[in-house]
Amino acid sequence: MSDKQNSYMQMALDYARIAGDRGEVPVGAVLVDSRGEVVAVATNAVEELKDPTAHAEMLALRLGTKKLGAARLTDCDLYVTLEPCTMCAAAISFARVRRLYYAAYDTKGGAVDHGAKFFTQPTCHHAPEVYGGIMESEGRDILQQFFKNLR
């Protein structure tokens, strides 16, 4: 990972912490275009929006497509602090995201390297390049601390 790539993941981790402080499961996402410009940042906002689809990735993709005025994000890369779930993995595929970088692994709900492994399914028609476990321990610590504080 280059310094620049690390800085995007660091930004996603910072946003995850902000979400956690608001009582959301702390997940953050940063969408970056091919020139390295940040197109969108988002956090999980399921509680705030009372919307079960308001995962960080979904919001980043929706903000990104809105900002770029296109339903496809062909030249964009997505940085997210947790392995995407089935819903988000499919959305990432539909949006034609170029590269996916994620931090913590999610054995219970992930769908990239666990569960449905959506990008390997014959019903998946576009798979991004995937780089999992980037700054993995930081992503995991934020989540573990959040759930520890809840108990």
Added chain:
Amino acid sequence: MSDKQNSYMQMALDYARIAGDRGEVPVGAVLVDSRGEVVAVATNAVEELKDPTAHAEMLALRLGTKKLGAARLTDCDLYVTLEPCTMCAAAISFARVRRLYYAAYDTKGGAVDHGAKFFTQPTCHHAPEVYGGIMESEGRDILQQFFKNLR
């Protein structure tokens, strides 16, 4: 299927046709609460919204949770004209939808009875009761006609 259940699917099929007339892949969805009240209707709106996540099911779930002020739609049933994809199947699970009725099967992109078969995955933590193939030929005809006209 009761007459009432058929009427909800008929409504979803009518909305699918409206979407097709607007140049969207014709899929419609109707969300109904346990008293039989229609909570939300939606069509696929990927083109109009330039949003790859704007499938009929996603919009119906988001409208429904907004209307009911709750992130969970525990007592609600969803009628949709096409077998949900991986993204939508996961969203239906997150929203805790009670029953899913769908019309046409989708061998290429479906994730209920095809592909990821999400509701049977260990990473799926809530599965609705599923009734597939309801008014299947009508759902399929609308889609086939749409793609025939495109060519």
